Amino acid sequence: MILLGIESATDLVGAAVFDKEGAVNECSALGRRRHAETLAPAVAQVLALGGLVPGDLDAVAVDLGPGLFTGLRVGVATAKGLAQGLGIGVIGATSLEILAARALDTGWTDDVVAVVDGRRGEVFAARFRRSPDPGGLVELSPPARLRPEELPGLLTSEGTTTLACGDGALRYRDLLAGIDGVVVAGSTLAAPAPGSLVALAAARLSAGAPTLAPGLVVPCYLREADARINWLRREGPADA
Amino acid sequence: MSDQAPLVLGIETSCDETAAAVVAPGRDVLSSVVASQADVHARFGGVVPELAGRAHLELLVPVIAEALERAGADGHPPVAAVAVTSGPGLMGSLLVGLSHAKALSMAWAVPFVGVNHLEGHLFASLLDHPDLEWPLVVLLVSGGHTMLVLVEGLGRYRLLGQTLDDAAGEAFDKVARFLGLGYPGGPAVDRVAAGGDPTAFAFPRAMAAQGYDFSFSGLKTAVVRAVEREPLASTPDVAASFQEAVVDVLVAKARRAVAATGSRGLCLAGGVAANSLLRARVEAACAEDGVAALVPSRAMCTDNAAMIAAAGQWRLAHGGPSPLDLGADPNLGLALSQATVKQ
Numbered sequence: 001m002i003l004l005g006i007e008s009a010t011d012l013v014g015a016a017v018f019d020k021e022g023a024v025n026e027c028s029a030l031g032r033r034r035h036a037e038t039l040a041p042a043v044a045q046v047l048a049l050g051g052l053v054p055g056d057l058d059a060v061a062v063d064l065g066p067g068l069f070t071g072l073r074v075g076v077a078t079a080k081g082l083a084q085g086l087g088i089g090v091i092g093a094t095s096l097e098i099l100a101a102r103a104l105d106t107g108w109t110d111d112v113v114a115v116v117d118g119r120r121g122e123v124f125a126a127r128f129r130r131s132p133d134p135g136g137l138v139e140l141s142p143p144a145r146l147r148p149e150e151l152p153g154l155l156t157s158e159g160t161t162t163l164a165c166g167d168g169a170l171r172y173r174d175l176l177a178g179i180d181g182v183v184v185a186g187s188t189l190a191a192p193a194p195g196s197l198v199a200l201a202a203a204r205l206s207a208g209a210p211t212l213a214p215g216l217v218v219p220c221y222l223r224e225a226d227a228r229i230n231w232l233r234r235e236g237p238a239d240a
Numbered sequence: 241m242s243d244q245a246p247l248v249l250g251i252e253t254s255c256d257e258t259a260a261a262v263v264a265p266g267r268d269v270l271s272s273v274v275a276s277q278a279d280v281h282a283r284f285g286g287v288v289p290e291l292a293g294r295a296h297l298e299l300l301v302p303v304i305a306e307a308l309e310r311a312g313a314d315g316h317p318p319v320a321a322v323a324v325t326s327g328p329g330l331m332g333s334l335l336v337g338l339s340h341a342k343a344l345s346m347a348w349a350v351p352f353v354g355v356n357h358l359e360g361h362l363f364a365s366l367l368d369h370p371d372l373e374w375p376l377v378v379l380l381v382s383g384g385h386t387m388l389v390l391v392e393g394l395g396r397y398r399l400l401g402q403t404l405d406d407a408a409g410e411a412f413d414k415v416a417r418f419l420g421l422g423y424p425g426g427p428a429v430d431r432v433a434a435g436g437d438p439t440a441f442a443f444p445r446a447m448a449a450q451g452y453d454f455s456f457s458g459l460k461t462a463v464v465r466a467v468e469r470e471p472l473a474s475t476p477d478v479a480a481s482f483q484e485a486v487v488d489v490l491v492a493k494a495r496r497a498v499a500a501t502g503s504r505g506l507c508l509a510g511g512v513a514a515n516s517l518l519r520a521r522v523e524a525a526c527a528e529d530g531v532a533a534l535v536p537s538r539a540m541c542t543d544n545a546a547m548i549a550a551a552g553q554w555r556l557a558h559g560g561p562s563p564l565d566l567g568a569d570p571n572l573g574l575a576l577s578q579a580t581v582k583q
């Protein structure tokens with residue numbers, strides 16, 4: 001199985017390939033709000049580095065969010081376009097699952113709470129635990145939109161130490177650092193990475209998880225659209 | 241359709257229409273699919289950018305699939321190139337089409353080309369009138385734009401004038417909203433005005449006699465004041481008088497531009513070009529002045545992807561493909577595309 005992963009839901013933009021031997025190559029950069037400019041060249045490059053062409057792919061994995069609205073749409077549109085053009089399926093994972101998978105990969109054995117900065121004074125977060133499930137993690141609480149003050153409630157759990165990771169955990173580290181039983185991860189676990197995405201998706205596909213037709217892939221926004229009417233309609237909207 | 245025919249797939253997602261089309265050589269439109277989001281935005285009385293972005297992402301796969309199927313484009317690859325609007329427009333909407341187009345071009349190993357939406361509108365008239373004689377004046381009027389452009393030949397444009405404030409279509413939307421006529425405002429005003437007296441109110445014709453620039457914000461204010469003064473005024477009369485004022489200014493300036501540039505014809509483009517009064521007045525004025533009136537079908541006036549595919553076909557032949565790191569430009573101007581043309 002050869003799998004391409006597309007990551008563009010937060011500040012980190014990139015692509016990764018999971019190849020026949022199970023090796024993972026990844027190519028990513030900080031987006032600086034240049035997600036569309038960065039992503040397609042990263043896809044082309046990671047394929048070329050692996051000596052692959054798009055036609056070699058069996059499926060496309062994509063980060064469905066939550067995260068930056070415009071950023072995650074660039075990723076999901078790219079995944080849909082590749083899958084539509086190649087006639088293959090898409091497998092999605094949330095940004096929070098991808099963050100947690102990376103954290104557990106580092107050897108952390110207790111619970112993980114992944115926190116993505118939702119901007120506008122909000123975060124997106126979910127709690128995970130290591131498990132024998134495909135991909136190695138189980139979701140203890142579903143992705144939720146919270147105010148940062150609500151994070152301690154999600155983070156503290158009797159009898160276990162919890163790792164808080166993601167750009168949201170870093171942004172609000174002062175709120176979290178003093179809490180008993182909570183460890184805030186550093187910047188290497190700030191963003192969901194395409195390499196973790198393909199590894200997670202590959203594990204799930206090998207365990208029999210289905211892919212979706214590209215038309216059926218739905219992003220995870222976790223926030224309603226801001227319905228301010230844009231009379232100056234040709235001006236770009238502010239991102240989430 | 242044979243696999244060898246170099247078909248171009250066009251993709252348009254700059255505002256609130258999700259569109260895809262397949263065009264064959266010679267700008268022959270094989271399919272043109274447009275999914276309007278008007279009902280998504282109707283209750284807000286205007287385009288909500290974030291909702292537009294979300295709707296494009298949901299609609300694009302089925303719209304492209306239908307455009308390919310209707311065109312019988314089933315080869316490997318189904319088309320020889322992908323053209324996509326890269327600006328101007330709503331950033332979050334443009335990026336959906338641009339990202340999808342790049343991905344399709346990688347999947348099919350065919351070139352992709354970014355197209356200026358405004359140039360697309362200019363090409364729309366060519367799809368309906370293949371034997372144009374230059375130079376031409378194009379009156380491009382939509383919800384986002386109001387401009388007079390001198391077209392000296394394909395890819396050779398000179399901006400004669402544009403709106404200094406609201407676009408003509410924006411004025412229609414605002415007045416329709418104020419009168420409670422619904423969204424989109426253009427067709428609503430057009431419909432209601434048909435039963436009204438266009439001379440009931442003498443609304444201002446801003447700068448009608450001088451220059452080629454436009455201003456519509458004062459007109460909207462005048463409509464509001466008139467209704468405040470006469471709360472019982474007939475809505476059809478207000479709508480008809482407003483529409484008359486807009487069309488008067490548009491046609492007067494366009495006509496003067498045609499005469500001053502020695503143009504062979506006047507061409508209408510953009511969503512507001514679907515307005516019945518504007519179409520009738522342009523045809524009458526051109527007949528009187530002895531120049532060609534180029535009034536594309538209503539489907540070609542409003543946003544569509546056939547015009548993007550046609551402009552892309554020409555761009556590919558004259559400037560080559562775009563790089564994979566192309567970004568979207570919400571404020572892309574027509575002059576920029578002129579600079580890249582090989583003369």
Ligand SMILES: [Zn+2]
Pocket residue numbers: 357361382510511542543
């Ligand atoms: Zn337009």
